[in-house]
Amino acid sequence: MDYQAEREESLYNESLNQGEHFAQQCRQFGNHEGAQQPERAWLTTNYDTQVPNPHYKGAKAPHPEEYPVCPVDYAEYFKQEGWDTKDSGCECKECDPVGWAQADAEYSTDPDVDDCPF
Numbered sequence: 124m125d126y127q128a129e130r131e132e133s134l135y136n137e138s139l140n141q142g143e144h145f146a147q148q149c150r151q152f153g154n155h156e157g158a159q160q161p162e163r164a165w166l167t168t169n170y171d172t173q174v175p176n177p178h179y180k181g182a183k184a185p186h187p188e189e190y191p192v193c194p195v196d197y198a199e200y201f202k203q204e205g206w207d208t209k210d211s212g213c214e215c216k217e218c219d220p221v222g223w224a225q226a227d228a229e230y231s232t233d234p235d236v237d238d239c240p241f
């Protein structure tokens with residue numbers, strides 16, 4: 124790198140505030156680390172945060188701390204990873220129709236019937 128380019132990069136880095144600097148570090152980490160592990164959708168930084176891997180080419184993957192993961196939202200990813208949709212723990216209306224039907228049966232939708240005990 125020539126002197127001028129080095130100087131410009133240095134000035135640029137100094138112009139960043141702490142948040143921008145942190146974000147840039149995370150991006151650089153993701154870019155570097157992700158190139159070595161392209162099969163991983165998310166990478167853990169030294170700050171214990173997760174960054175998306177720009178080199179990952181698989182199905183849209185849920186954030187590692189996302190739970191439950193809805194197999195409807197991530198159908199492709201569940202297939203790719205061979206995950207069982209029954210164990211997802213998701214209670215959305217599409218994943219748990221029986222639970223929702225029970226809840227509907229227990230709680231009347233009739234506006235004249237007041238379920239509220241208070």
Ligand SMILES: [Zn+2]
Binds near residue numbers: 192195
């Ligand atoms: Zn769901």
